[in-house]
Amino acid sequence: MANSGQKVVLITGCSSGIGLRIAVTLAKDEKKRYHVIATMRDLKKKDKLVEAAGDAYGKTLTLLPLDVCSDESVKQCINNVKDRHIDILINNAGVGLLGPVESISIEEMKKVFETNFFGVVRMIKEVMPDMKKRRSGHIVVMSSVMGLQGVVFNDVYTASKFAMEGFCESMAVQLMKFNIRLSMIEPGPVHTEFETKMMEDVAKMEYPGADADTVRYFKDVYLPSSIDIFEAMGQTPDDIAKCLKKVIESSSPRFRNLTNSLYTPIVALKYADETGGLSVNTFYNLLFNFGPLMHITMSILKCLTCSCLRRRTISPN
C-alpha cells in the first residue's frame, strides 16, 4: 500500500520493454516518492519484472492484471486500487504492425487500434473522472515519432498513434481546466521485444495480396534501411524511462516530449513545409534513391554516437 506522500503510479504493459523499465525505475526511486502499480495482461509473465525490481517488489511495486482491450478488466483493475486513487497514469501498452497494407486484414488492423488507441481511451475514461474530482493528476501516453510523422510500410501502426495524438491534443485543453496534466512521450526506435516481435512476424509472412514489386520494396529496400536506423539511432528502454521520470517530476511538464534528438530533424520536416511535399519527397529520396548512401551515413552516425571514433582520436591510449 502507498504511504502518505507517495504518488500512486499505474503503468500498463509492464511484462517487457519500456513498461517494465519505467516500473522498475520509479519503484527504485531513491527518495521512495512513488508507489508503482505495474500491470500486465498475463501475470504468468511477471518473472522478468519481479527479478528486475528486486527488493522493491512488494514494497514500492505491486502487480495487478490488466488487459487494456477489455472494458471489464480495466474496470476491475481500477476498482482494485485503494480508493481508486491514481496520481499518475502511464499508458504504455502497445503493439506494432508492419508490412504492405494489401496483405494485412482489416481484423488485424482493428486489433492494433483496439490496443494502441481504444486501450488508452478506455484507461483515460476510467481514471479521469476521479482525477477531475480531486482536481489533480497526470496522464502520460507512450506515443511515438510515428505519431508525428508517417513512415512507409508502418501505415496502420502510424495511423493508430496519430489517432492517439489527435485525441490527446484535444483532451489536454479540457484537462488543464481541472489541473490535470497530459504528456506524450515520443520515442524513435527503441531496442525491445517490439522490434524482435515485428521482425519475427515479417520473417513468417508471405504477403498474400501484395504484388511482387511491393514485396521487393518492403523486404529489400525498407527492411535493411529500418535495421540500419535501429542500429544507428536505437535507444534503450532505460533511456525512455529516464526521460519519462524527468517529465513526471517537472513542475511544468511539456505536452510533447521527443526522447531522441537524432530524430528531431526527421519530425521537423513537415513543419518546414505545410504542403507536405518536403517530407514525402525527402522520405522517398532517402529510401529509394539514397538507400546505400543512407546505409553509410547511418554507419558513420552510429560510430559517432557510440563515441568510439572520438575515443580513438582523442584518447592517448
Ligand SMILES: NC(=O)C1=CN([C@@H]2O[C@H](COP(=O)(O)OP(=O)(O)OC[C@H]3O[C@@H](n4cnc5c(N)ncnc54)[C@H](OP(=O)(O)O)[C@@H]3O)[C@@H](O)[C@H]2O)C=CC1
Ligand atoms: N520499441 C520501439 O521502437 C518503440 C515503442 N513505442 C511504444 O512503446 C510502448 C511499449 O513498447 P515496447 O516496450 O517497445 O514493446 P514490448 O513489446 O516490449 O512491450 C509492449 C507491452 O505492451 C503489452 N500489451 C500488448 N497488448 C496489451 C493489452 N491488450 N493489454 C495490456 N498490455 C498489453 C505487452 O504485453 P504482453 O507481453 O502480454 O504482450 C508488453 O508488456 C508501445 O506503446 C509502443 O508503441 C514507441 C516508440 C518506439
Ligand SMILES: CC1=C(/C=C/C(C)=C/C=C/C(C)=C/C=O)C(C)(C)CCC1
Ligand atoms: C526507413 C526510413 C525511415 C525509417 C524510420 C524508422 C524505421 C523508424 C522507426 C520508429 C519506430 C520503431 C517507432 C515506434 O513507435 C526514415 C527515418 C523515416 C527515413 C526514410 C527511410
